[in-house]
Amino acid sequence: MRFEDLEVWKRATILCADIYLELSNLRDYGFKDQITRSGLSIPSNIAEGFERISHKESVNFLSYAKGSCGELRTQIYIGIQIGYINKDKGEYWLKEANELSSMLNGLIKTRRNFT
Numbered sequence: 001m002r003f004e005d006l007e008v009w010k011r012a013t014i015l016c017a018d019i020y021l022e023l024s025n026l027r028d029y030g031f032k033d034q035i036t037r038s039g040l041s042i043p044s045n046i047a048e049g050f051e052r053i054s055h056k057e058s059v060n061f062l063s064y065a066k067g068s069c070g071e072l073r074t075q076i077y078i079g080i081q082i083g084y085i086n087k088d089k090g091e092y093w094l095k096e097a098n099e100l101s102s103m104l105n106g107l108i109k110t111r112r113n114f115t
Contacts, residue, residue, distance in 0.1 A: 003050035008103040012043035012065075015096050026084060035075040041068035042100060055114045062108045069101040 016039040049061030079085035
């Protein structure tokens with residue numbers, strides 16, 4: 001199986017692109033850099049995990065991706081509170097990041113069974 005075939009990777013790339021597009025005109029470059037990096041980290045770590053040879057390494061990178069989901073959710077909450085992110089858009093992103101985290105949790109459990 002290729003990482004490009006994974007639904008979790010596909011959805012993570014869509015979320016990441018949506019964040020980049022939505023915040024493209026944000027002038028707070030520190031915030032924009034941080035939130036786009038955490039969003040980009042999710043599909044990137046999924047891909048890297050699937051390209052690793054050992055299941056243990058794969059699980060490590062999937063865990064990093066799951067951690068990035070938590071980081072992203074935190075930044076979304078803050079972005080909503082300070083008015084950088086529209087509430088409806090932010091709630092959609094939060095829901096999607098939560099679902100990605102759950103999907104990753106299942107994938108991690110499956111991969112751990114192979115170690």
